[in-house]
Amino acid sequence: MADDPVIQTFMIECTELLQAMEDALLRLEAAPEDEETINALFRSAHTIKGSSGIVGFENIERFTHKVENVLEQVRSGKIKVDNELIELLLKCRDHIANLIELAEKDTPASASDRTAEEGLLRQLQSYLTSTDKQSNTKINDTAPSQLGSNSPNSLNYPHPSSEPSGSGDGVRTFLHGRDVESGNWHISLRFGEDVLRNGMDPISFINYLTRLGEIVSLTTITDAVPPAAEMDPESCYLGFEIDFKSDFDKQTIEDVFEFVREDCKICILPPRSRIEEYIQLINSLPEAPLKIGEILVRGGALTPHELEEALKIQNAEAVYPSPLEGEGQGEGCSQRKSLIGEIVVDEKMTYPPVVDAAVEKQKKQKEAQAREAKTIRVDTNKLDQLVNLVGELVIANANIIQNAQRLGDIDMIESASTLSRLIEDIRDRAMQARMVPIGESFNRFHRVIRDISREMSKDIELAVSGGETELDKNLTEKINDPLMHLVRNAADHGIEKPDVRISKGKPAKGVIRLNAFNDAGSIVIEISDDGSGLNREKIIEKAVEKGLINSEQTLSDKEIYKLIFAPGFSTAENVTNISGRGVGMDVVRKGISSLRGSIDINSQEGLGTTITLRLPLTLAIIEGLLVKIGGEYFVLTLSSVEECVDLTREDIANSHGRHLANVRGQIVPYIRLREQFMIKGSLPDIEQIVIVRVEGQRVGFVVDHVIGEHQTVLKNLGRIYKDIEGISGATILGDGTVALILDVPRLVQSAEREEVRG
Amino acid sequence: MAKTIMTIDDSASIRQVVGITLKKAGYEVLEACDGKDALNKLTGQKVHLIVCDVNMPNMDGIAFLKTVKQHPAYKFTPIIMLTTESQEAKKQEGKAAGAKAWVVKPFKPEQMLSAVEKLILP
Amino acid sequence: MTVNVERNNGLYKLAIEGEMTVLTSAELKRHLLYNLENCSKLEIDLSQVSEMDSAGFQLLFLTKREAIYSGKIMRITSHSEATSSVLELYNMHGEVF
Numbered sequence: 001m002a003d004d005p006v007i008q009t010f011m012i013e014c015t016e017l018l019q020a021m022e023d024a025l026l027r028l029e030a031a032p033e034d035e036e037t038i039n040a041l042f043r044s045a046h047t048i049k050g051s052s053g054i055v056g057f058e059n060i061e062r063f064t065h066k067v068e069n070v071l072e073q074v075r076s077g078k079i080k081v082d083n084e085l086i087e088l089l090l091k092c093r094d095h096i097a098n099l100i101e102l103a104e105k106d107t108p109a110s111a112s113d114r115t116a117e118e119g120l121l122r123q124l125q126s127y128l129t130s131t132d133k134q135s136n137t138k139i140n141d142t143a144p145s146q147l148g149s150n151s152p153n154s155l156n157y158p159h160p161s162s163e164p165s166g167s168g169d170g171v172r173t174f175l176h177g178r179d180v181e182s183g184n185w186h187i188s189l190r191f192g193e194d195v196l197r198n199g200m201d202p203i204s205f206i207n208y209l210t211r212l213g214e215i216v217s218l219t220t221i222t223d224a225v226p227p228a229a230e231m232d233p234e235s236c237y238l239g240f241e242i243d244f245k246s247d248f249d250k251q252t253i254e255d256v257f258e259f260v261r262e263d264c265k266i267c268i269l270p271p272r273s274r275i276e277e278y279i280q281l282i283n284s285l286p287e288a289p290l291k292i293g294e295i296l297v298r299g300g301a302l303t304p305h306e307l308e309e310a311l312k313i314q315n316a317e318a319v320y321p322s323p324l325e326g327e328g329q330g331e332g333c334s335q336r337k338s339l340i341g342e343i344v345v346d347e348k349m350t351y352p353p354v355v356d357a358a359v360e361k362q363k364k365q366k367e368a369q370a371r372e373a374k375t376i377r378v379d380t381n382k383l384d385q386l387v388n389l390v391g392e393l394v395i396a397n398a399n400i401i402q403n404a405q406r407l408g409d410i411d412m413i414e415s416a417s418t419l420s421r422l423i424e425d426i427r428d429r430a431m432q433a434r435m436v437p438i439g440e441s442f443n444r445f446h447r448v449i450r451d452i453s454r455e456m457s458k459d460i461e462l463a464v465s466g467g468e469t470e471l472d473k474n475l476t477e478k479i480n481d482p483l484m485h486l487v488r489n490a491a492d493h494g495i496e497k498p499d500v501r502i503s504k505g506k507p508a509k510g511v512i513r514l515n516a517f518n519d520a521g522s523i524v525i526e527i528s529d530d531g532s533g534l535n536r537e538k539i540i541e542k543a544v545e546k547g548l549i550n551s552e553q554t555l556s557d558k559e560i561y562k563l564i565f566a567p568g569f570s571t572a573e574n575v576t577n578i579s580g581r582g583v584g585m586d587v588v589r590k591g592i593s594s595l596r597g598s599i600d601i602n603s604q605e606g607l608g609t610t611i612t613l614r615l616p617l618t619l620a621i622i623e624g625l626l627v628k629i630g631g632e633y634f635v636l637t638l639s640s641v642e643e644c645v646d647l648t649r650e651d652i653a654n655s656h657g658r659h660l661a662n663v664r665g666q667i668v669p670y671i672r673l674r675e676q677f678m679i680k681g682s683l684p685d686i687e688q689i690v691i692v693r694v695e696g697q698r699v700g701f702v703v704d705h706v707i708g709e710h711q712t713v714l715k716n717l718g719r720i721y722k723d724i725e726g727i728s729g730a731t732i733l734g735d736g737t738v739a740l741i742l743d744v745p746r747l748v749q750s751a752e753r754e755e756v757r758g
Numbered sequence: 759m760a761k762t763i764m765t766i767d768d769s770a771s772i773r774q775v776v777g778i779t780l781k782k783a784g785y786e787v788l789e790a791c792d793g794k795d796a797l798n799k800l801t802g803q804k805v806h807l808i809v810c811d812v813n814m815p816n817m818d819g820i821a822f823l824k825t826v827k828q829h830p831a832y833k834f835t836p837i838i839m840l841t842t843e844s845q846e847a848k849k850q851e852g853k854a855a856g857a858k859a860w861v862v863k864p865f866k867p868e869q870m871l872s873a874v875e876k877l878i879l880p
Numbered sequence: 881m882t883v884n885v886e887r888n889n890g891l892y893k894l895a896i897e898g899e900m901t902v903l904t905s906a907e908l909k910r911h912l913l914y915n916l917e918n919c920s921k922l923e924i925d926l927s928q929v930s931e932m933d934s935a936g937f938q939l940l941f942l943t944k945r946e947a948i949y950s951g952k953i954m955r956i957t958s959h960s961e962a963t964s965s966v967l968e969l970y971n972m973h974g975e976v977f
Contacts, residue, residue, distance in 0.1 A: 005774070006774050006775055006778070009774050010771040012770075013770050013771050040815075042813075043768075043813055046842070047768060047769045047772075047813075049863075049864075050772060050840075050842065050863040050864055051769045051771045052864075053864020053865075054771065054775050055771060055775070061864060068842075195858075196834065196933070196934060196935050197834060197902070198856050198857075198858045199807075199834050199836025199877070200836060201933045201934050203933060203966060203969060204877050205876060206969055207879055207969065208875055208876045208879075218969075218970070218971045219971065220970040220971060220972055222938075222941050222945075225941060225942055228913055228942055228946050231909070231942055233902075233906050233935060233938070234905055234906065234935060236935070238934055238938065258876075259858050259860075259876060260858065262853075262858070263858065833903075834903055
């Protein structure tokens with residue numbers, strides 16, 4: 001189901017609309033009467049309803065419809081916006097989000113979802129019932145005038161009486177209940193003067209009619225065309241008498257004319273209608289009875305005999321008008337129905353004029369819309385494929401360059417390098433196409449902060465900056481969870497309650513800041529709060545209790561803060577349902593390192609905490625350092641590499657079997673990749689150590705040769721490499737050789753474990 | 759020559775559904791995301807029919823309708839308005855401005871197609 | 881829409897090109913009635929008409945009717961697919977034109 005492109009568009013659209021709904025609701029909290037915000041809110045709900053109906057999610061449509069009803073009343077000022085309503089609407093928004101998610105996964109709603117929905121619907125209904133009274137009165141006010149007057153276009157002729165009238169008219173009694181012989185429909189049309197101006201053309205309707213059946217006969221009535229001087233060429237003066245053979249039902253045939261029925265005289269007589277109905281038709285039409293009669297006979301609607309009888313009755317009725325005239329009872333109803341011009345009663349209700357939304361007021365949306373108009377949606381998969389292909393291109397080109405160099409053909413080398421510049425350009429553009437501003441991800445947290453503030457009676461403001469900073473779309477999806485943990489933590493553990501803050505001399509309102517900026521090919525995201533800061537003693541206490549450290553160890557602040565990333569670590573005294581389940585930070589660290597990113601913590605007790613995430617701009621391209629061990633190639637992410645130094649036999653001898661190197665007086669532990677990956681072959685005389693920084697710590701990796709910087713597109717090489725610990729992916733070099741990409745954080749962790757065990 | 763239909767809706771998925779349906783039926787389709795966008799795209803283009811949502815940001819359907827009815831080249835272009843039952847007042851306003859064809863949202867693609875075909879054949 | 885007129889004594893030959901629709905109907909009405917008034921015989925060539933709607937049809941009908949009233953002859957010498965299909969649908973081919 002999710003493969004359907006329409007459904008996909010729907011999902012993307014709904015995500016945006018739900019966000020817009022949420023933004024609007026949050027804005028309403030501050031300005032409950034802002035018309036523009038209310039309109040935006042209404043429009044979002046309205047569009048979700050409309051779209052979901054069209055793509056076939058009726059449950060979403062039904063629910064959103066109710067929400068829209070309430071919003072409609074809000075818009076018209078019948079319902080006032082208060083916090084209670086905002087709360088309810090936020091819950092409704094969440095419920096819609098949930099329904100959409102279920103629809104995407106194609107799973108039915110659970111019992112609790114349904115109970116929740118019923119609860120929400122009841123609450124929504126309570127808003128609607130309280131305004132019902134008002135609207136009822138309105139309808140009643142206007143009702144008599146609608147029912148009392150016939151549309152000026154309606155054909156006012158006597159309705160057939162189901163009972164013979166008391167006049168004792170012999171002819172009438174004789175004819176009663178007789179049906180005409182014709183098995184065809186008869187359609188009588190007199191178009192209104194404005195139809196052409198309204199873009200409607202009788203030609204189209206008659207053409208459409210031929211799709212439903214066969215036109216047996218058609219007579220164009222031009223009697224109404226006025227003398228040349230008075231004739232308005234843009235007006236329509238045409239009428240038609242059509243005999244029509246069709247197996248469709250009356251409704252379907254009537255519906256052909258649905259767009260003109262208000263402006264036209266339309267009479268549709270089903271096959272084998274009663275003669276009376278033809279009589280009424282003849283009476284109702286502006287042309288002379290005999291003329292119409294002849295048309296009817298010619299078209300086969302009536303036999304000459306039937307016409308004769310009909311005209312006799314017609315004359316008789318002119319003398320004895322039907323006593324039931326004007327009553328739409330019994331059989332008359334079906335007759336009335338065919339007079340489509342009359343079925344407008346419901347649509348004639350008058351409503352209070354709706355204030356036209358001032359266009360100037362919508363400037364903000366205008367700009368956003370204008371932007372939208374210049375963009376197209378592209379499936380991220382398509383972009384991925386493109387980037388992949390560009391990756392192949394880079395590799396293929398590297399191959400060409402190698403061959404050109406081998407052949408020593410200067411011209412060839414020249415051409416190949418021109419090509420390679422172009423390819424690099426294409427790659428950059430393709431990558432850029434996947435970049436999105438991080439602001440959207442940031443803005444989601446307004447709601448989170450609001451909810452936490454309420455739940456915990458805190459006063460917290462979220463300050464967002466650097467929202468325009470761009471990063472890979474895939475990455476934005478993946479950082480959402482870690483960010484959520486960090487923001488919740490800051491709100492929950494970081495920011496104190498207002499009274500506590502005041503007693504500490506801080507403003508009652510706490511601030512959580514989300515900031516993003518680009519730095520040296522990475523994106524840096526900072527989550528900072530002006531709360532209580534991390535409590536060193538508490539962390540140490542907890543860590544000792546959990547056996548993570550022993551009480552004698554002396555640790556730097558950084559090392560202490562790092563402890564909170566250990567699995568199962570939580571210092572929160574009360575486990576709240578917001579954070580503090582003790583899994584948070586561990587999960588965050590794993591999440592970030594799987595994105596080849598790093599986390600850094602800075603904290604000052606009493607003043608607040610800043611967590612800094614550093615992530616690559618994209619997951620698809622690696623700026624790496626290519627190294628060689630034996631015959632194998634490996635890539636380390638360049639952003640983590642600090643320096644490369646030689647490791648001589650002498651150094652090894654000096655470290656007495658421990659994996660420690662002395663780098664300009666600093667002791668750096670190292671990992672021998674040769675051992676790690678069990679690579680055979682003889683050692684070179686001088687090995688090299690690549691020093692990387694992982695979570696604030698310097699670690700060395702020993703390799704045979706450092707080949708140089710290498711920019712490469714990540715390839716998915718399937719399962720074979722998936723289970724190898726310490727490998728996060730692979731890439732293909734210009735000559736087709738595979739180079740494995742090292743998962744540096746994992747390698748360091750496993751080395752640490754080794755060391756503990758050893 | 760295929761007839762050209764312009765669809766105006768702020769919902770991309772509705773535009774997509776309508777677009778796919780109409781293209782399948784043999785029409786050319788032009789899309790616009792609101793009234794302003796539509797007016798920009800209309801310049802000089804022969805359009806045989808317009809399908810226009812009522813509720814849109816940045817010039818709604820009624821304002822668009824009123825504007826297009828003043829336009830010498832498009833004043834007689836048939837317009838199908840998309841509406842919901844909750845927009846009665848808008849509908850009255852639109853009818854007064856000359857919009858006669860209304861399709862109620864949500865609609866099935868075939869309903870949209872038959873509404874279009876009643877007004878123009880592909 | 882363009883209307884080319886070839887006047888040869890009382891015989892006016894009108895060649896209409898482009899669309900005969902509600903959009904061009906005001907102009908077309910002027911052309912048709914002006915030429916009808918001044919001619920003794922009107923021949924209309926519709927072979928280059930790309931599109932005709934009911935407004936166009938009405939004007940052909942009106943011209944024909946006015947011609948009959950004033951005792952003049954009006955004849956359509958050739959049709960295009962667009963004009964002939966409308967007359968066919970309206971069942972007016974044989975009758976008036």
